[in-house]
Structure formats: C-alpha cells, structure tokens
Amino acid sequence: MELRDELFKVHSMYNLSxxxxxxxxxxxxxxxxxxxxxxxxxxxxxxLKSFPGISLSEIAQIGCWTPPxxxxxxxxxxxxxxxxxxxxxxxxxxxxxxTEKGEGYIYINKKGKKDKFSLFKLxxxxxxxxxxxxxxxxxxVSINENNKLILEYIDKINEQSLKIDxxxxxxEEIISLKRLVCFYNLLRTFILHVESNHRQLLLSFDIxxxxxxxxxxxxxxxxxxxIQLSEISFWSPSTANLIVKxxxxxxxxxxxxxxxxxxxxxxxxxxxxxxILEDFxxxxxxxxxxxxxxxxxxxxxxxxxxxxxxxxxALENDKVEDYITKTFEVIQKRIL
Numbered sequence: 001m002e003l004r005d006e007l008f009k010v011h012s013m014y015n016l017s018x019x020x021x022x023x024x025x026x027x028x029x030x031x032x033x034x035x036x037x038x039x040x041x042x043x044x045x046x047x048l049k050s051f052p053g054i055s056l057s058e059i060a061q062i063g064c065w066t067p068p069x070x071x072x073x074x075x076x077x078x079x080x081x082x083x084x085x086x087x088x089x090x091x092x093x094x095x096x097x098x099t100e101k102g103e104g105y106i107y108i109n110k111k112g113k114k115d116k117f118s119l120f121k122l123x124x125x126x127x128x129x130x131x132x133x134x135x136x137x138x139x140x141v142s143i144n145e146n147n148k149l150i151l152e153y154i155d156k157i158n159e160q161s162l163k164i165d166x167x168x169x170x171x172e173e174i175i176s177l178k179r180l181v182c183f184y185n186l187l188r189t190f191i192l193h194v195e196s197n198h199r200q201l202l203l204s205f206d207i208x209x210x211x212x213x214x215x216x217x218x219x220x221x222x223x224x225x226x227i228q229l230s231e232i233s234f235w236s237p238s239t240a241n242l243i244v245k246x247x248x249x250x251x252x253x254x255x256x257x258x259x260x261x262x263x264x265x266x267x268x269x270x271x272x273x274x275x276i277l278e279d280f281x282x283x284x285x286x287x288x289x290x291x292x293x294x295x296x297x298x299x300x301x302x303x304x305x306x307x308x309x310x311x312x313x314a315l316e317n318d319k320v321e322d323y324i325t326k327t328f329e330v331i332q333k334r335i336l
Contacts (some may be wrong), residue, residue, distance in 0.1 A: 001238050004300075005298065006270060006298060007328075007331070008328050008332075009298060009301045009302060009305060010301070011324065011327070011328055012089050012305050012308075012332070013301060013305055013308065014191075014194065014327075015313055015320060015322060015323065015324050015327075016305060016308035016309060016324070017190060017191055017308060019312055019315075019317045019320040020184075020187060020308065020311055020312060020315060020317070021188055021191045022316075023118055023188055023236045023312075023315045023317055024118040024119065024184060025188070026234045027037070027117070027118050028117070029120070031115075031116075032109055035105065035108055036050070036105075037080070037082070037109075038073075038076075040063070040069075040072055040075060041077055041082070041234055042105065042106070042109055044059060044063065044070070044073055044074065044077060044083070045062055045077075045083070045098060045102050045103075045105055045106050046081065046106065046157055046162045046163070047059050047062050047063065047153065048083060048096055048097065048098045048102070048249055049098055049106060049160065049162055050153055050156035050160070050162070051105070051153070051156070051306050052095070052097055052098070052159060053086075053095035053096065053097065054096060055096075056070050056071065056074070056096070056326055059096075059148055060147075061149055061150070062149055062153045064188070064189055064192035064193060064196070066111065066146060070221055072121055075097070077102070080101075081101055081102075081330055082098070082099055082101055082102035082105060083096055083097065083098060083099065083102055084096075084097055084099055085097075092328065094169075097283070105181070106162055108160070108247065108330050110163065110164060110165040111163065111165065112164075112165040112167070112168060113165075113168040113169055114168070117164075118179045118315055119164075119175075119177065119181070120312055120316050121315055122180055122311060122315075123173060123176055123177065123180075123326050124176075125253075125310060125314045126307065126310065126311070128175065128176055129177040130307055131176065131180060131183055132187060133303065133304070133307070134183050134187075134304060134307055135179065135182055135186060136310075137296065137300065137304045138183065138187050138189075138190055139151075139186060140184035140185075140295060140296060141190050141295075142186045142189040142190040142193070143186070143189075143212065147189070149234065150185065150189055153185075154181065154182050154186070156184045157181065157185075158178045158181055158182065160266050162240065163181060164181065167197040177320060178235070185289075193235070195209060198212075198284075200281040201279075201282075202279065202283070204281075205275060205278075205279060206250070207250070207252075208246075210233075210235070210239075210243055211243055211246060211247055211252075212276065212279065213233060213242065213273070214229060214240075214243045214247060215247065215252060215253070215268055215272050215276050216231065216273075216276060216323075216327050217232055217233060217323070218247075218253055218268045219230055219268045219272075219273060219276065219326075219327060219330055220267050220322070220323045220327045220328070220330075221323075222265075222267050222268070223265040223266070223267065224238045224266050225234060225257075225258060225260065225263045225265060226241050226244050226263070226264070226266070227240070227263065228274075229243075229244065229266065232319050232323075244266060247272070251269055251271050251272075252268065252271055252272030252275060253267060253268055253269055253272055254266075254267050254269050255267070256288070257283060273330070273334075277330070277331070277334050277335060280331060280335060291295055309321065
C-alpha cells in the first residue's frame with residue numbers, strides 16, 4: 001500500500017508540474033514569436049543581461065540545454081545582431097554581450113499588468129507562504145552543487161525586472177509575482193532535467209520522448225484523435241500528425257475510422273502498452289524525479305500536489321487529473 005501510494009504521489013507531482021510548465025511556456029512562446037524571435041532566443045538574452053560575458057557552458061547550465069543547442073541559438077542571435085562576441089586577452093576565449101537591439105527585444109517582451117500571462121492568473125490564488133513552500137520543494141528537487149548558478153540567475157531577473165514590468169502592480173502583488181517567477185524557473189529546471197535524462201534512457205527502446213508521451217495520452221484517452229492529441233499535448237497539429245505517423249509505423253498504435261471527416265480514432269496496441277510499462281519499470285526509477293523526490297516525506301509531497309492542483313485549475317488545465325488517474329490505473333493493474 002505504501003509503495004503504491006508513494007508511486008502515485010510522485011507520478012502526480014511530475015505530471016501536475018509538467019502541465020503547469022507546458023501551459024506557461026507555450027502561452028509565452030506564442031506571444032514572443034509575434035515579436036520576431038523565439039522564446040529560447042529571448043531566454044538567452046535574459047541570461048546575457050543578467051551575466052554579461054558569461055560562457056557558453058554556463059548559458060547551457062542555466063537554460064537547461066546542451067552546448068550544441070546553445071551554439072545553434074546563438075548563431076541566430078548573431079545573425080540578427082542581438083548578441084556580439086567580444087575578444088578577450090586569450091584569443092581562444094570571447095565574451096558574449098547583448099547589443100542595444102538585443103536589449104530592445106527584452107524590453108518589448110516584458111509582460112505588463114494588462115497582458116495575458118499565465119503567471120498573472122496565479123496572483124491571489126495562493127498565499128505567499130504556500131508559494132514559499134513550493135519554492136523550497138523545487139529547490140530540493142532541482143538544485144544541487146552543480147547548478148546553483150540558476151538561483152543567482154533567478155535573483156537577477158527579478159532584481160532587473162527582465163520578464164515582468166512591475167510598474168502597474170501594487171507592492172503586495174510585486175512580492176507575490178517575484179515569488180512566482182522564482183517558483184516557475186525552479187519548476188522548469190526540474191521538468192527539463194527529468195526530460196533530458198529520460199530521453200537518454202529511451203534510446204534503447206527505439207522511441208523518442210514525445211512519442212512516449214503520446215502513447216501515454218492514447219492509453220489514457222482511447223479513441224483520441226490527432227487534433228485532440230495536439231491540444232492536450234500542447235503540440236502543433238503537424239507535430240502531432242508526425243508523431244502519430246511514426247508510432248503507427250512502429251505498430252505501437254492502431255487506428256479506426258472516425259465519424260468526423262478526415263479524422264481517425266487512435267488506440268494503443270498491445271506492443272505499445274508493453275513498451276510504456278517496460279519503460280516505467282526499467283527507466284523511470286532511474287530518473288532524477290525518483291532520486292530527488294525520495295528525500296521528501298509523503299506528507300510534504302501530498303501538500304505540494306494539492307497546491308499544484310490548485311495552480312492547474314487556475315490555469316484551466318482541466319485534463320491533467322483525469323490523465324494522471326487513468327495512466328496510474330494502468331500502472332497499478334499491470335505492474336503493482
């Protein structure tokens with residue numbers, strides 16, 4: 001009973017956290033792209049504003065990216081004249097600095113009180129001590145000796161008001177928003193570290209992380225269509241179609257004709273279900289989530305999940321609890 005309860009709470013925490021991450025990230029991503037840059041590009045501008053001259057490896061550490069990913073993003077920023085390289089005394093080393101144009105993109109992407117922004121929906125929903133509790137939880141599961149730079153980065157983006165224009169908020173709202181910015185960045189670090197570790201473990205399963213997520217959604221909601229899958233997963237319709245195509249070619253799912261024109265109902269195959277359950281048994285115990293969350297008491301984990309549920313409700317993530325319950329029923333039936 002205790003093992004099942006613990007697994008359910010950990011399973012819930014990760015998915016409740018992931019849905020908050022997806023909601024905030026995707027909503028902001030769409031707004032930022034309208035200004036002519038991508039959210040990862042803007043995030044590097046924030047990092048360079050916080051730490052002028054920072055190294056590429058430190059950018060990767062703060063942004064939760066691989067160095068090759070940072071190199072690719074920087075290439076686009078150089079081409080747009082948003083970032084420049086300044087040579088140092090050591091010819092092999094250079095400093096990365098923002099241009100005036102780069103500073104301008106930070107300014108135009110600041111969120112003000114009148115803007116639609118997910119974090120603003122959480123204002124007044126939670127007490128400050130509840131947000132502080134969640135900050136402490138995610139510090140415990142996200143931060144170790146190797147990535148303490150993230151905490152310094154969070155302090156700097158709040159000090160310099162890089163993400164939010166606080167001018168129209170009252171003092172109490174500003175205090176709460178800065179706490180929420182801290183909470184969200186720690187949550188994002190947690191989710192991306194888990195995902196990065198899981199991607200590596202999936203290589204031997206011949207499946208990608210998005211494909212695995214899609215299989216769990218199809219398992220939870222039999223008969224789901226590609227359009228519904230794209231909506232619940234925060235993917236574009238074209239991305240969802242490609243994932244479905246790959247899963248079908250690997251015989252992890254099967255399709256049935258839908259009453260809706262040009263739509264098909266999706267179902268997981270026995271092969272697909274065996275794969276996700278094998279991954280749960282073999283891989284998920286190896287992930288950072290279990291190593292880190294193991295330090296937290298079940299009582300503390302329950303409290304965190306209750307707060308995360310309130311946040312998801314405020315953000316209108318209405319499918320997440322149903323998804324968690326249905327997927328864990330499969331885990332409990334087939335594994336526990």
